[in-house]
Structure formats: C-alpha cells, structure tokens
Amino acid sequence: MKVALKDIDIKLREVIESIETDTLYTRSASSNFIVLVSESSDSKSINRLLDAISPVHPCRFIAIRPDKKVSDISAEVSASCHKLSRNQHVCSERIILNVPPVGFDALPSVVNAHLLPGVSSELLLFGEDLPDQLINSLSDIADIIYCDSVELQGGVRDALRLLGKVKHIVDLRWIELSYWRQQIKEIFSHKAAASFIPLIKAIHIVTENREGKPPSTPGLLMAGWLSDRLKMSPVAISSSGFECDGPTAGTVIITFEYRKSKFRTRLKNLEIIFDGGNAHVLLERDSSGLHSEVKLLGNEYNFSSPLEEGTPLKMLEKYFVIGESVKNYPAALKLACEMAELDENYRGV
Amino acid sequence: MHNLFSEGESRIVRPPSTALVIFGASGDLTHRKLLPALYNLYCDDYLPVNFLIIGASRTRLSDQDFRDSARESVASYSRRELDSEKWAGFSKNMYYQPTDASKESDISELGKRIEALCQGCHRDFNYLYYLATAPRFFAPISANLKKAGLVEDPEQGMRRTSLIVEKPFGHDLESARELNAKLRQNFAESQIFRIDHYLGKETVQNILVFRFANGIFEPLWNNKYVDHIQISFAESIGVGSRASYFDRTGILRDVVQNHLFQILSLLCIEPPISLSDPDSIRDEKVKVLRSVRRLNKEEVAARVVRAQYDKGYINGEPVPGYLQEDGINSGSRAETYVAMRIEVDNWRWSGVPIYIRAGKRLPRRITEITVFFKRPPGMLFRGRQVYDLDYNVLAIQVQPEEGISLRISAKPPGPRLRVEPVIMNFTYGSSFGVPSPEAYERLLLDAMKGDATLFTRDDEIEEAWGILTPVLEVWKQDDAIPLYRYQAGSWGPLEADALLTASGHAWRKL
Known part of the structure; x- marks a missing residue:
C-alpha cells in the first residue's frame, strides 16, 4: 500500500489491524531491520528478500531503495505473517522507501521517525553499488551491520571503517569461512597437531575468482584470522610473501595465489607448512565438501566436512537460525587490512 | 483536628458542586486541553452533579458564542467524538463573562455573575479559579479575587475556594519565591494547585x-x-x-x-x-x-x-x-x-x-x-x-x-x-x-x-x-x-x- 510519509505509522497499524483474527497474531517488535538494496531491485525482489528473512528473524523492516526515477521519497507499507504454531502467527511490519538522490539528506530523518524505540537497529547492506552516502548515514543509526565485505567497494577496508561506527559487523563472508575455521580448530585440538604450532613456517592461501587476480577478500580474512590466532602481525612484504612476526611461531610467511574460475570469489585451498618440511596441513575444497590432509611425524590423517556454498542471503539465514560467533572478526579484519595496505600492488605467487 | 471520618473512605465519588472559572477562556490552553477534558469528565459522569463553567477573558463574547467556540474545540481536540446529546447536557452549564482581570471592577462584576448563577441552582458551590493566562497576571488576578471577596479563608468558611496556576512558576529561584509569596498573600498554600500536566x-x-x-x-x-x-x-x-x-x-x-x-x-x-x-x-x-x-x-x-x-x-x-x-x-x-x-x-x-x-x-x-x-x-x-x-x-x-x-x-x-x-x-x-x-x-x-x-x-x-x-x-x-x-x-x-x-x-x- 503506497502511503504518505506522515501516515506511515497510522497505515501500518491499519495493516496489522486488518489481519483476520481467527488465530492469534503477534506483531514482532524485537528489533528494527533496515535493508539498503541496490537500485536494480524492485518491490517484488525486495519483498522476496524480506519474505526469506522474516520467518527466521521477525522484526520491523525498513527497506530502502535508491531510485533515480522518482522525485521525492515515497513509501509503501505492508505486513507479512508466518505461522508459529497451529493457532499462532507472527507478523513483521514492512516499510519500503524509494529514495531519489535529492532525498538522501532527508532519509535518516524518515528512518529515525519510524524505528521502534528501545530495541536494536540492524542494517543489512544488500547488493552491489550501494550509494556511499546512504551506507554512511544508515550505519550511524545502526547498532549492527550485516554485509558481504566482497560487495563493499573498498572491501575489507570499508568493512573496518564501518566497524568503527557500530557495535559489531556480521560479515557474511566471515560466516561462509566458518567451516574452514572450524576444521582448522578441530585439527589443532589434537595435542599432536597443537605441538606443531610453534613450527609453522609458512601459510599458503589459494583463492579463485572470475579474473584470477587480487584482491581476494576471503583470502585476506582467512589470513587475518590465522595471524590473529597465532598472535602475529604483518611487518613486511618480500619476494617470498608477507612476513608476519609473533611470539608463537616466530616469522611466518603468508603467500596468496589467485586462480581464475567461474566463481565470483572464494577460498580454494589453504596449506600450513611446518619447519623441517615433513609436516603439513592442507585444506582443500571440491564439489563434495572441505577436505583436510594432515601429515605429522610420518602419519597421514584425512578429515572431511560438508561445505555449504551459498548466496549472501543463505548465509544470513544461516546466521539467524544457527548463530555464529563474530568475536574474532574485528581482530582478523584489522590484520587483513594491514596486509592489504602493506602492498597494494601485490599480485600473488 | 484530623478528620475521623476519612479513614477507609477512598471511593471515587463525584466532587461537590463546583463553579469553575477559567481566566484566559479564549486562549489555546482552554480550547485545546481544558474544555475537551471537562467534556470527557462529563461524559464519564465524573463531573459534579451541579457544575458551572464560567469563561472569563477580555474578548467580548456572549454565553452562546463561548459555547459555540467550545463545541468546535471539543470536536477537534477531544479524545472521544462529540455526541450532540451529551454536548447539550454539558454546554448548558457553560457561561461567559467578559473580564479584564487586571481591573478590580471587572472581577467584582464577575463575582456577582458567579453568585447569581450559583443562586439560580439553589446550591452552595465551591469556587475553583483556573488561571490559563500568562504568568504576569497570576499575582494581580489572585489579589483582585481576594479584594472582591471571592476567596474564602480555609480555616473559617465551608466553601472551598481554590486557585489553579499553570507553569511557568517563575524563571529562577528568586522569581519563584516572589510569585509564591504573592500568591500566598491571597490564598493559603492548601488552596493553591500548581498544575504540571505530566503528573x-x-x-x-x-x-x-x-x-x-x-x-x-x-x-x-x-x-x-x-x-x-x-x-x-x-x-x-x-x-x-x-x-x-x-x-x-x-x-x-x-x-x-x-x-x-x-x-x-x-x-x-x-x-x-x-x-x-x-x-x-x-x-x-x-x-x-x-x-x-x-x-x-x-x-x-x-x-x-x-x-x-x-x-x-x-x-x-x-x-x-x-x-x-x-x-x-x-x-x-x-x-x-x-x-x-x-x-x-x-x-x-x-x-x-x-x-x-x-x-x-x-x-x-x-x-x-x-x-x-x-x-x-x-x-x-x-x-x-x-x-x-x-x-x-x-x-x-x-x-x-x-x-x-x-x-x-x-x-x-x-x-x-x-x-x-x-x-x-x-x-x-x-x-x-x-x-x-x-x-x-x-x-x-x-x-x-x-x-x-x-x-x-x-x-x-x-x-x-x-x-x-x-x-x-x-x-x-x-x-x-x-x-x-x-x-x-x-x-x-x-x-x-x-x-x-x-x-x-x-x-x-x-
């Protein structure tokens, strides 16, 4: 239903009140969920996106679409309800705002006026080429940002900048890497493997993308996480790679390799090489999942786990249903940025 | 002495007969807040069985003019819709007296009008004065009410006369003390009701x-x-x-x-x-x-x-x-x-x-x-x-x-x-x-x-x-x-x- 900005609250209430009441309807008021979508989205695709999120994360949605074709900010309101039990439904209110560039300055005032008070405000940056001005002004309102750092123009550096404005960021690329982190964590939970940690000499990270060129956000995030866990910092770049120093393993060389593939960007494999050359840990993905090959003291062990591939939306749904720790993300992100800044022209091995 | 009959008597009963005199009756506060509130009290049967609302301000209005403008205000600002039958019952108790409250003679005339209206009802009424005016009028109005004999000593008489004043109560400590002192020259503290609508x-x-x-x-x-x-x-x-x-x-x-x-x-x-x-x-x-x-x-x-x-x-x-x-x-x-x-x-x-x-x-x-x-x-x-x-x-x-x-x-x-x-x-x-x-x-x-x-x-x-x-x-x-x-x-x-x-x-x- 299209409505004037001043009537948004009244019309939303009418929408909720007009729902048939043969069962119990609960209006969700657990949080505000602001979604900034790209201009290429239309009402249908926005509603599809919200349809996917609302069953796993019911809240008040405010979707914002930049729109060069309109002259003023326009609003539509609706509600979507999903069944919780046989006679109980939960309803999420939706406000969709189409915003012309001349309305960018005024937009925060519209959003602020329609947030549910006293609950957190979350911001999802969804899609490419989102206007910087809107990202900045909306992140000032938000407590939490959900984004795919690959889709941010400045990659990890933009993510770090946004992190400075909110309590935390849920980077969907970080969520995607959770299987990799989990497998590394499990391998080194064995005492035999853990005793090799001080002997780590090099880490080789292979990523693939459509161009076969840097940068690789997943690769940087993984390198950042490994560096943080090993308490290392990148100190220099040489012909052998990024030199990282830390108290745990001394100097460790991290190298990146970029391969061309049909995928937009993803981690392909990761090798941890130990001093002496007789031991290594190799994680590699293929169509059947994530496989690890661990060689220690002449023995070889192999592990496998399924690897969920998915769109950012799938990752987001997974986050809401299962949850995922982002506790180590800020430190990993900071180190990823430090590496990216050491040599912007790094081409990999 | 403490009222021995008050203990345990906390029923909500209608107040005793009251004549409410609103100074500043043509102003915003009266029309946006006071009259709609009084109308709602009437609809909920909370007003005294015998009540009078007497508007007083410098604007020249007849009783009917006051009722007509009040009806518009109630229709616009009341939390419930205006009901013609209820309005008729409510508005017949409304009157208006053009009054320049800074003039003793006008207050005296107002007093006569109040008394005449009360006598017409054959009841004793409490008087409640609502100062919906600028604060600079608080002290002169209270003084003129006293001079006109419209303020009863709470220790002596049976009629309760009270004063309601709206904020601001001064603009700093000194002016607040001064205002309080001036009001207390004419009304006892127990007769002064300083309204803060948040309460x-x-x-x-x-x-x-x-x-x-x-x-x-x-x-x-x-x-x-x-x-x-x-x-x-x-x-x-x-x-x-x-x-x-x-x-x-x-x-x-x-x-x-x-x-x-x-x-x-x-x-x-x-x-x-x-x-x-x-x-x-x-x-x-x-x-x-x-x-x-x-x-x-x-x-x-x-x-x-x-x-x-x-x-x-x-x-x-x-x-x-x-x-x-x-x-x-x-x-x-x-x-x-x-x-x-x-x-x-x-x-x-x-x-x-x-x-x-x-x-x-x-x-x-x-x-x-x-x-x-x-x-x-x-x-x-x-x-x-x-x-x-x-x-x-x-x-x-x-x-x-x-x-x-x-x-x-x-x-x-x-x-x-x-x-x-x-x-x-x-x-x-x-x-x-x-x-x-x-x-x-x-x-x-x-x-x-x-x-x-x-x-x-x-x-x-x-x-x-x-x-x-x-x-x-x-x-x-x-x-x-x-x-x-x-x-x-x-x-x-x-x-x-x-x-x-x-x-x-x-x-x-x-």
Missing part, C-alpha cells in the same frame, strides 16, 4: 504503583542494583506559536525544571507514609529534589550540554534552523536541547548517574524513563556468541504510547548457546482495553475534589529552581560555555553523547 499522566502516576505494589522491583530500586537512569523528553516540533515565549525561556526552564524533575522525584522517592495524604508524597518528593547535588561552575561546564538546532529534516520534510524560525531573535542563545548528568546524593541513590535530556526538533515525539540495572558477570558466556551482556532495562514510556517494557536476556531456540535481548511489554491500551484519560481530566477532577496530591507544592518548585538556577547563572555569566549545534532531525549534538561515554554509557536509542 496527570497515567504512566507517571503508575510509577508509585509499579514501585510499591510489586514485591520484585522495590528491593532492586537502589544503587546496589541500578547502574544508571535516563530520562528523555523528545519533541519533533519546533517552537511554533510559542516562539516568543520559548526564546525567553529555553528548554531547561520549559521542560526540565517542571515535567522532568517531577518525574525524577517520583522515580527516586522513598516510600511515603501514606498514598492518600497529599503531603506525605510531596514531603518525600521534596527530599529527593533537596538531595540532588548542586553543580558548581566547573561541573556545569562538564556535566551540562546545551545546544540549538540548525536546519534539517523531520520525517523527510525540510525544517528551518531555530534562528530562522518566525519570532526568534536573530542572535538568540536560547537552548533548544539540553543534556545533563545529575546525582541524587542520598543513601539510596548515591553514585548512580542520572542523565536527563530534552530537545526540540528531534526525530520523534517521545518521553521515556529508563532504568538500567547493573550487568551480571559475563564470564560464563565468554567465547560464545555473546558480546557484552546487555543491561536489563526497565523502560517507562510516558508518551506517545503509555506503557512499561522490561528487557531481559534469553536464549534463542536452537542447539547453540546464544544470548539475545527480549522485551516484555505492557501497554495501557492493550492491557486494560480502555483508553487512558487525558492528563487534564484527572487533574481537574482532583482539583474539584480538593486533592492536591498530583499538584506541585511551593517548596518543590523552589527546590527544583534551586538545582537549575546555578546552571542558568553560569550560562548567563560565562560566554565561554558553548552553545552547541545539532541538525534538526538528529538526536542532538555529539557532545551530549560524550557526556555518557566517559562512564561507559550511551543514550538509549528511541
């Missing part, structure tokens, strides 16, 4: 019920368990038709000295001896205000932030800056936003920061009292998907929705141990299924009954000014104290955020 709001009255009728909250209501408190008053509107008044006043005087300090005193009050004796509650409220630590010059600079809005947007609409508003002096230093940190320095609240903020042209209209309870130790959840454990937050929303919510932490469904905040909500509308009366309805009814519990006593006013006068003086004397800027439609200047971040706190997002 008529259900949620504000509910603070006492919430605290003292629930066994689970009062034990936590102290510095052992409360981390800090926030009281927020936000308006999206600018100064509108009050530009000239507001520009002389500023928001500290306009809102904080009265509404927000009344809320503060109820929130922090010790249990009174009785809820039915007006002075028991007011005695305790005064003690709270007296316990608020006065700020010295350095503390004013460090703990009080003032600001003025620049142009911006409200709900998408461009709005001018304060200095561009009609009726505002071009070099005005009136604050449209204030944030302050205060402490109630008594046994219960010592060490608990209380943050107060009030502002115009903020993103929305909302008034909320928020109590943040201390966080539990978080070590059990470290390393899980838990960041900092959230405060348990008790939020009392005064407007626009009246209700209470409690934020607690809970585990979302699923195999993973997570902690997320959830809200338990109580709203007046949905819980009781009936609309809340307007604040003025309750207050007018109480004044007719002679119950002063929800009205502000002279010493409360003076204590409130005692807290703020040092701030006003520092602002006046020291130009180096900045008047910060904020964009209309934002939540105020960044400096107001810094007031809290030093203690690891943040304003609640409203």
Whole structure:
C-alpha cells in the first residue's frame, strides 16, 4: 500500500489491524531491520528478500531503495505473517522507501521517525553499488551491520571503517569461512597437531575468482584470522610473501595465489607448512565438501566436512537460525587490512 | 483536628458542586486541553452533579458564542467524538463573562455573575479559579479575587475556594519565591494547585504503583542494583506559536525544571507514609529534589550540554534552523536541547548517574524513563556468541504510547548457546482495553475534589529552581560555555553523547 510519509505509522497499524483474527497474531517488535538494496531491485525482489528473512528473524523492516526515477521519497507499507504454531502467527511490519538522490539528506530523518524505540537497529547492506552516502548515514543509526565485505567497494577496508561506527559487523563472508575455521580448530585440538604450532613456517592461501587476480577478500580474512590466532602481525612484504612476526611461531610467511574460475570469489585451498618440511596441513575444497590432509611425524590423517556454498542471503539465514560467533572478526579484519595496505600492488605467487 | 471520618473512605465519588472559572477562556490552553477534558469528565459522569463553567477573558463574547467556540474545540481536540446529546447536557452549564482581570471592577462584576448563577441552582458551590493566562497576571488576578471577596479563608468558611496556576512558576529561584509569596498573600498554600500536566499522566502516576505494589522491583530500586537512569523528553516540533515565549525561556526552564524533575522525584522517592495524604508524597518528593547535588561552575561546564538546532529534516520534510524560525531573535542563545548528568546524593541513590535530556526538533515525539540495572558477570558466556551482556532495562514510556517494557536476556531456540535481548511489554491500551484519560481530566477532577496530591507544592518548585538556577547563572555569566549545534532531525549534538561515554554509557536509542 503506497502511503504518505506522515501516515506511515497510522497505515501500518491499519495493516496489522486488518489481519483476520481467527488465530492469534503477534506483531514482532524485537528489533528494527533496515535493508539498503541496490537500485536494480524492485518491490517484488525486495519483498522476496524480506519474505526469506522474516520467518527466521521477525522484526520491523525498513527497506530502502535508491531510485533515480522518482522525485521525492515515497513509501509503501505492508505486513507479512508466518505461522508459529497451529493457532499462532507472527507478523513483521514492512516499510519500503524509494529514495531519489535529492532525498538522501532527508532519509535518516524518515528512518529515525519510524524505528521502534528501545530495541536494536540492524542494517543489512544488500547488493552491489550501494550509494556511499546512504551506507554512511544508515550505519550511524545502526547498532549492527550485516554485509558481504566482497560487495563493499573498498572491501575489507570499508568493512573496518564501518566497524568503527557500530557495535559489531556480521560479515557474511566471515560466516561462509566458518567451516574452514572450524576444521582448522578441530585439527589443532589434537595435542599432536597443537605441538606443531610453534613450527609453522609458512601459510599458503589459494583463492579463485572470475579474473584470477587480487584482491581476494576471503583470502585476506582467512589470513587475518590465522595471524590473529597465532598472535602475529604483518611487518613486511618480500619476494617470498608477507612476513608476519609473533611470539608463537616466530616469522611466518603468508603467500596468496589467485586462480581464475567461474566463481565470483572464494577460498580454494589453504596449506600450513611446518619447519623441517615433513609436516603439513592442507585444506582443500571440491564439489563434495572441505577436505583436510594432515601429515605429522610420518602419519597421514584425512578429515572431511560438508561445505555449504551459498548466496549472501543463505548465509544470513544461516546466521539467524544457527548463530555464529563474530568475536574474532574485528581482530582478523584489522590484520587483513594491514596486509592489504602493506602492498597494494601485490599480485600473488 | 484530623478528620475521623476519612479513614477507609477512598471511593471515587463525584466532587461537590463546583463553579469553575477559567481566566484566559479564549486562549489555546482552554480550547485545546481544558474544555475537551471537562467534556470527557462529563461524559464519564465524573463531573459534579451541579457544575458551572464560567469563561472569563477580555474578548467580548456572549454565553452562546463561548459555547459555540467550545463545541468546535471539543470536536477537534477531544479524545472521544462529540455526541450532540451529551454536548447539550454539558454546554448548558457553560457561561461567559467578559473580564479584564487586571481591573478590580471587572472581577467584582464577575463575582456577582458567579453568585447569581450559583443562586439560580439553589446550591452552595465551591469556587475553583483556573488561571490559563500568562504568568504576569497570576499575582494581580489572585489579589483582585481576594479584594472582591471571592476567596474564602480555609480555616473559617465551608466553601472551598481554590486557585489553579499553570507553569511557568517563575524563571529562577528568586522569581519563584516572589510569585509564591504573592500568591500566598491571597490564598493559603492548601488552596493553591500548581498544575504540571505530566503528573496527570497515567504512566507517571503508575510509577508509585509499579514501585510499591510489586514485591520484585522495590528491593532492586537502589544503587546496589541500578547502574544508571535516563530520562528523555523528545519533541519533533519546533517552537511554533510559542516562539516568543520559548526564546525567553529555553528548554531547561520549559521542560526540565517542571515535567522532568517531577518525574525524577517520583522515580527516586522513598516510600511515603501514606498514598492518600497529599503531603506525605510531596514531603518525600521534596527530599529527593533537596538531595540532588548542586553543580558548581566547573561541573556545569562538564556535566551540562546545551545546544540549538540548525536546519534539517523531520520525517523527510525540510525544517528551518531555530534562528530562522518566525519570532526568534536573530542572535538568540536560547537552548533548544539540553543534556545533563545529575546525582541524587542520598543513601539510596548515591553514585548512580542520572542523565536527563530534552530537545526540540528531534526525530520523534517521545518521553521515556529508563532504568538500567547493573550487568551480571559475563564470564560464563565468554567465547560464545555473546558480546557484552546487555543491561536489563526497565523502560517507562510516558508518551506517545503509555506503557512499561522490561528487557531481559534469553536464549534463542536452537542447539547453540546464544544470548539475545527480549522485551516484555505492557501497554495501557492493550492491557486494560480502555483508553487512558487525558492528563487534564484527572487533574481537574482532583482539583474539584480538593486533592492536591498530583499538584506541585511551593517548596518543590523552589527546590527544583534551586538545582537549575546555578546552571542558568553560569550560562548567563560565562560566554565561554558553548552553545552547541545539532541538525534538526538528529538526536542532538555529539557532545551530549560524550557526556555518557566517559562512564561507559550511551543514550538509549528511541
């Protein structure tokens, strides 16, 4: 239903009140969920996106679409309800705002006026080429940002900048890497493997993308996480790679390799090489999942786990249903940025 | 002697016959608030069986003119739709007497008219004078009423004559004392009802019920368990038709000295001896205000932030800056936003920061009292998907929705141990299924009954000014104290955020 900005609250209430009441309807008021979508989205695709999120994360949605074709900010309101039990439904209110560039300055005032008070405000940056001005002004309102750092123009550096404005960021690329982190964590939970940690000499990270060129956000995030866990910092770049120093393993060389593939960007494999050359840990993905090959003291062990591939939306749904720790993300992100800044022209091995 | 018949007699009964005389009867307050409130009281059968409403102002109107304009106001501003039959019954008790209240002769004429109307009803009436006028008329009107013999000594006569006055009660401690002294020359303190409409709001009255009728909250209501408190008053509107008044006043005087300090005193009050004796509650409220630590010059600079809005947007609409508003002096230093940190320095609240903020042209209209309870130790959840454990937050929303919510932490469904905040909500509308009366309805009814519990006593006013006068003086004397800027439609200047971040706190997002 299209409505004037001043009537948004009244019309939303009418929408909720007009729902048939043969069962119990609960209006969700657990949080505000602001979604900034790209201009290429239309009402249908926005509603599809919200349809996917609302069953796993019911809240008040405010979707914002930049729109060069309109002259003023326009609003539509609706509600979507999903069944919780046989006679109980939960309803999420939706406000969709189409915003012309001349309305960018005024937009925060519209959003602020329609947030549910006293609950957190979350911001999802969804899609490419989102206007910087809107990202900045909306992140000032938000407590939490959900984004795919690959889709941010400045990659990890933009993510770090946004992190400075909110309590935390849920980077969907970080969520995607959770299987990799989990497998590394499990391998080194064995005492035999853990005793090799001080002997780590090099880490080789292979990523693939459509161009076969840097940068690789997943690769940087993984390198950042490994560096943080090993308490290392990148100190220099040489012909052998990024030199990282830390108290745990001394100097460790991290190298990146970029391969061309049909995928937009993803981690392909990761090798941890130990001093002496007789031991290594190799994680590699293929169509059947994530496989690890661990060689220690002449023995070889192999592990496998399924690897969920998915769109950012799938990752987001997974986050809401299962949850995922982002506790180590800020430190990993900071180190990823430090590496990216050491040599912007790094081409990999 | 104590009235031996009053004990246990707390039934809500209709007040005795009352003649309500409204000075300033052609003004905004009368038409937007008082007349709709009286109409609603009539519809709910709360008004006395015999009542008279006598409008008095300088405008030349007939009784019928007054009724006609009142009908329009009630139709526009009443919380219930105008019912012709009810209106007929209500409006037949309305009269109008053109009166220049500064003239003794006019007041004398008004007195004759009141007496004639009362005699026509063959009843004795209490007289209730409502001064819906500019404050400069408070003292002369009260003096002229006295001279005209329209004020009865409460110790002597059987007729109750009372005076209701609207804020502002002075503009600093000295002027408040002066006004109180002038009013008391003509009326006893027990006859003066200083109205602060915030005290008529259900949620504000509910603070006492919430605290003292629930066994689970009062034990936590102290510095052992409360981390800090926030009281927020936000308006999206600018100064509108009050530009000239507001520009002389500023928001500290306009809102904080009265509404927000009344809320503060109820929130922090010790249990009174009785809820039915007006002075028991007011005695305790005064003690709270007296316990608020006065700020010295350095503390004013460090703990009080003032600001003025620049142009911006409200709900998408461009709005001018304060200095561009009609009726505002071009070099005005009136604050449209204030944030302050205060402490109630008594046994219960010592060490608990209380943050107060009030502002115009903020993103929305909302008034909320928020109590943040201390966080539990978080070590059990470290390393899980838990960041900092959230405060348990008790939020009392005064407007626009009246209700209470409690934020607690809970585990979302699923195999993973997570902690997320959830809200338990109580709203007046949905819980009781009936609309809340307007604040003025309750207050007018109480004044007719002679119950002063929800009205502000002279010493409360003076204590409130005692807290703020040092701030006003520092602002006046020291130009180096900045008047910060904020964009209309934002939540105020960044400096107001810094007031809290030093203690690891943040304003609640409203």
